[in-house]
Amino acid sequence: MKKSPLSPSQLYKSCNLGQLNFTSTEELEDLELLVGQERAMEAIKFGIRIRKSGYNIFAMAPDGTGKLTTVKQLAEHEASRQPVPFDWCYVHNFSQPAKPTAIHLEPGQGRGFQRDMAELIDELSVAIPAAFDGDEYRSRAGELESESRQREATEINRLREEAEQARIIFTETATGYAFLPADENNEPLTPEQFNKLDKEQQHKFHETVLDLQERVQAAIKKFPVWRKETKRKLQALNREVAELAVNHSIDELKEKYAKWQPVLNYLNAVQKDIIEHVRDFIPHSEKVLSFMELPQDPNPFKRYQVNLMVDRSQKRSAPVVCEDLPNYGNLLGRIDHQAHMGSLVTDFTMIKPGAFHKANGGYLIIDARKVLMQPYAWETLKRTLQSGEIRIESLERALSLISTSSLEPEPIPLEIKVILLGDPLIYYLLSFYDPEFQDFFKIAADFAESVDRKNNSMEYARLLATIARREKLKPLSQQAVARVIEHSARMSGDAEKLLTHLRSIKDLLTESDYWATENSHTHIAQSDVQQAIDQKIHRLDKVRERLYQTIQRGTIMIATDGKVIGQINGLSVLQLGEFAFGQPSRITATTRMGNGKVVDIERETELGGAIHSKGVLILSSFIASRYARSTPFSLSASLVFEQSYGHVEGDSASLAELCAILSSLAQIPLRQDLAMTGSVNQLGLVQPIGGVNEKIEGFFDVCSAKGLTGTQGVIIPASNVPYLMLRWDVVHAAESGQFHIYAVSTVDQALELLSDCEVGEADQQGQYPPATFNGKIDAQLRQFTSLKLAFGGKESDADKGN
Incomplete structure (x- = not known):
């Protein structure tokens, strides 16, 4: 029984306005988190709250899905x-x-x-110089230095007095101390006068001078020790003065941070260091003591x-x-x-x-x-x-x-x-x-890339309202929200899902807001959303437009009417950045007597991918299992995508390829006003494919350019029907009977649509009615087998004769 085309209601799932209980999104509250991401949010909450090593989180989602916002909100909440x-x-x-x-x-x-x-250092920068500049410190430091100088002077004076008693003049020179003999009047003797003295007196002077020199040297050796002792006393005085200036301020901080032992340890080290380097607090211009005149750090x-x-x-x-x-x-x-x-x-x-x-x-x-x-x-x-x-x-x-x-x-x-x-x-x-x-x-x-559309329309509307407010856009009307929801389902590739890619949604709302302003609308209307969608497609569809022009001019050969044996219109999708569109491709097949091999010309030329090659191998398995279970499989077939100059991948054309081979075998022409997409398994069941909306629209655009005849259409897998969200012009054409979309579940249903011929079912003996599609295929394969056996016998007779 011939399949009927899908009804317009199956081609596009409109948004139920009755579920949107608002006039505009101004009435809706903000939505804190994403719609339908319960699984991801539960995982994040668990990962955030568990306090064990290694339980860090990896949030999986493509860029632009809003995962950062969600993760940040959950983390901030926790x-x-x-x-x-x-x-x-x-x-x-x-x-x-x-x-x-x-x-x-x-x-x-x-x-x-x-x-x-x-503040401590600022305070000490004033307090320490003031302490060292006080009268008490100056007096005590002066006493220590005076005592040190007096001690040295007393020792030198005692030696000077002893020298005078021995008639020796004790003088200081630039290089040290000198001793000169003197006369009765304590006047220094000249060398002539000294030489006139007898030997005993000269010897006595020498002995006395040598003794005084030794005693002076001994005294001079004591001076550094005395000075070090004085310096230590001065350092002790400095430490005492510094401690008096420092301890009070440091003690206040120690009391303030008494509960923090690391701070107390640090303050103790600071106190010790300040006292040891108290000279750093004395300004360069105030040289209080000689030992403080050392170079200072800037x-x-x-x-x-x-x-x-x-x-x-x-x-x-x-x-x-x-x-x-x-x-x-x-x-x-x-x-x-x-x-x-x-x-x-x-x-x-x-x-x-x-x-x-x-x-x-x-x-x-x-x-x-x-x-x-x-x-x-x-x-x-x-x-x-x-x-x-x-x-x-x-x-x-x-x-x-x-x-x-x-x-x-x-x-x-x-x-x-x-x-x-x-x-x-x-x-x-x-x-x-x-x-x-x-x-x-x-x-x-x-994170899910899409969420169920059922019962989520209001939540999605709140999401749109939240985005509009955060981006400072105009509010959306009820009809505009419905259009965004419908387009979201279209972008998700599933009529029963809604896209959660926030960047795409935000871009759509931003562009809709622009067109609302251009059209002097106070709210974003449905027409503004549609204009934004259309304008974005217009910006990106140059390649599609040129490709369709080449088809219309016949440069790329795509037939949209008539019937041809072994030829069918397949459908593929081209993705160029953010824009995807369908491209019809002519698939041809030839068959002949052979050894059961199906030649994939795309694979032989290294233009076919592994999945495409797998699909072709499945075809040969299906044909052999259905038509040659009890006889040799004496078929050779060749498949090719005509005018294909790039890589071919995927198995979405395997159903069309199978129909082309079977058409060539049965010598039954296939309708060229129908295009086909879908993969097939070894049992002849049709499997779903991706990009179904773009594929249908691609063939529709080609047919529209050449002129709709009312018989044209596309055959798709029945399992793809829930994914349909076609353009309005395609839906309107289907509604008016100008274009048709058929859904099939088996190869036989597809063959019946393509050939307008009864497919036929096998009887208990495995025989097909002769006038049916399967009957003609079975007869052709049996003929190939007989011819092969006949050729094989003749070759054997020729060998015997030789």
Whole structure:
């Protein structure tokens, strides 16, 4: 019985306006999360709340589906229930300056601690110079120096008196001390006078001078010891004065941070260092003591600063951080350098935080593709999660490319939940190629690319209202929402589904808003949405237009009327960026006596893919199993896509190819006003294919350009009927009887439509009625078998004769 075409209601599933209880989207509330993503949201909530190592999350969805917004909302909702984590800062390590110390404080205390240390140094910068500039200090320091000088002078004077008694003049010179003999009047003797003295007197003078020189040398050796002793006394005095100036201010801070032992340890080290380097607090212009006149660091107080790495003073919950550029430095942090006298120098104040620092105690959201594209970022991410601490070091040092001295900041403990966003393909590739991946990302949140259309129209309308408000677009009318829902089903490729790709929806609403403005509409109307759809197609359909022109001019041969043996119109889809369209292709088949092989010319020329070749092999299996179960399969057939100059892939043309072969076998012509798509299995059942809407519309456009005859149409698999969301002009043509869409479930149904001939069923003996399509195929194959046997016998007789 011949199949009837599908009714117009089966070609397009309109939106039920009765389900949209509003006039415009102004009346609708915002929708916080995506429609129909319960599975993914449950997985994310589970991954966020479980506090075990390795239970990080990989959110799987193509770009533009809104997964970032959803993940961020869920993470922020969970973060709002958690306490604010610690502030973190780096301070100078006075015992090991190359290894700065990490200190954590209560949220918001880091800024206060930084300010307290700055105020402490400012206060001491005034208090210490004032203490050393006081009268009491000057008096005590002067007494110590005077006592030291007096002690040296007393020793020298005693030696001078003894020299005078021995008639020796004791004088100081530029190079030391000198001794000269003197007369009774204590006047120095000239060399002539000294030579006139007798030998005994000269010898006595020599002995006395040598004795005095030895005693002077002994006294001079005591002076450094006495000066060191004086210096120690001065240092003790300085320490005493410094402690009086410092201790009061430091003690106040110690009392304030009494509960934080790391801060107390640091303050004790600061106190000790300030007292030891008290000269740094004395301005250059005030040279109080000689030992304070040593060269000073241009910024001696820098080591007392606090490098606040993480400030939570403005936070009210755990952090949620989205890192847009997850490279090595942005994840771990970095140590900056500055040029100084031709070299690069650094210190603990130049340590900069990374995303791990900012998100520590909360959630870090990263795009998987971006982190995989950054050198060493992926390995750094895994190593940091495994160690549970943030260790800042330069990439060159981590790779052992340099061995120069640098800072080694103390690692900071890490408690974080990482959420990766990426395409499902990335997840599966990482799972396959990285053996460590499942150790760190145990939770997969799989976002659906579409949701059920049934009972979700109002939720989808709320989604449209939310997007319109966030993007500051005009509200949508009820009819506009219905049109968007219908187009969403079309974009999803399934009349019973709605697309969840938010970027595509937002683009459609943005363009509709533009046309609403151009058309002076206060609300986005249905016509504005349709105009946006049409204009986008117009921008992208140059290739389609030129291809259809070549078909119309006969350059590419596609027949839309008449009947031809072994020839059929197949349908394929071309995807060019965001735009896809159907392309009719002529498929031809030839048959002859042979050894049961079906030659796929596309495969033989390496233009056919593996799936297409599989489909062709299935055809030969079907023909042999149906028509040659008890006889040799004596058929050779050739298949080709005419005027195909590119790669052919997929099995959606296998039904058309089978019909072309059977037509050639039975020598029954096939209708050229029908095109066909669908795959077939070994049992002759027709299977669904993709791109059904574009394929139908492609053949319709070709027929329209050549002129609709009222008999033209497309044959599709019956299982594809629920996916139909055809253009309105196609639906109207079907409604007026100008174009027809047939749905088939078996090869026999397709043959009957194409040939207008009864297909025929086998009787109990496996015989088909002779006048039917199958009967003629069976008869032709039997003839091939007889001819093959006859040729085989003649060849044997010829061999015997020889």
